[in-house]
Amino acid sequence: MTDVTTELPAARRGRSEALIRSRILQAIFERRLPPGEKLTEDRLAELFGVSRTVVRQALARLAQDGIVEQQPNRGAFVAAPSRADARHVLEARAVVEPEVAHAVACRCGGAALERLRRHITTENEARAAGDRATLVRLTGEFHVTLAEAAGNPVFVRLLTELQALSSLSILLYARGEHAACPPHEHDDIVRAIERGEAEEASRLMREHIGHVAAEMDLSEPQERPVGLAQALGIKPRARRMPLR
Structure with a gap:
């Protein structure tokens, strides 16, 4: 199947890609796209009336800027900064x-x-x-x-x-x-x-x-207790070896 992107003038493809990036950035600025939100290529292509190739290029550009995370075999997600x-x-x-x-x-x-x-x-x-x-x-x-x-x-x-x-x-x-x-x-x-x-x-x-x-809590959280005894603050007793 021929990608319709190849039939579009380069200027139009560039405008479409820029529009997608702009809308995603605006949604992030307005905090309507939360960290970790999946950005599905098919859905974005449908919403903007463009091919997946144009969407993929827009997401790749956002990924270069650290705003989108692209995960192999999973797709693209809004970045979740540590x-x-x-x-x-x-x-x-x-x-x-x-x-x-x-x-x-x-x-x-x-x-x-x-x-x-x-x-x-x-x-x-x-x-x-x-x-x-x-x-x-x-x-x-x-x-x-x-x-x-x-x-x-x-x-x-x-x-x-x-x-x-x-x-x-x-x-x-x-x-x-x-x-x-x-x-x-x-x-x-x-x-x-x-x-x-x-x-x-x-x-x-x-x-x-x-x-x-x-206004932000950027201190690293304390490590969580490991195991039930540590969580309850109880020192575990030494296990007795069974008599033979």
């Missing part, structure tokens, strides 16, 4: 994002700055309306929007990946209800950027990442 993975993601964000905020404060203006203002307004509207799904997505997308304002495509790719992994980590390890970013902190960062205060914007972003990390 606590160590989550710590690594937050460490990377704590290094990269203050520099992004610094860069934006130094060079941002015009349309990019207006886009940041609109994003903050939309965040505040979603928070006031109690629209949790939209708020969660927007608070994650803020960091990608900030990277776009820096005008550096490498920052954009990196922050897209880190934000998706952060969303999955929060679902797994949040101390309480799955919270969005703390209120007002994005607004404070944008205000510092508007004033051209690069060092202040960097400092506020560093604190912000610290607050996100503080």
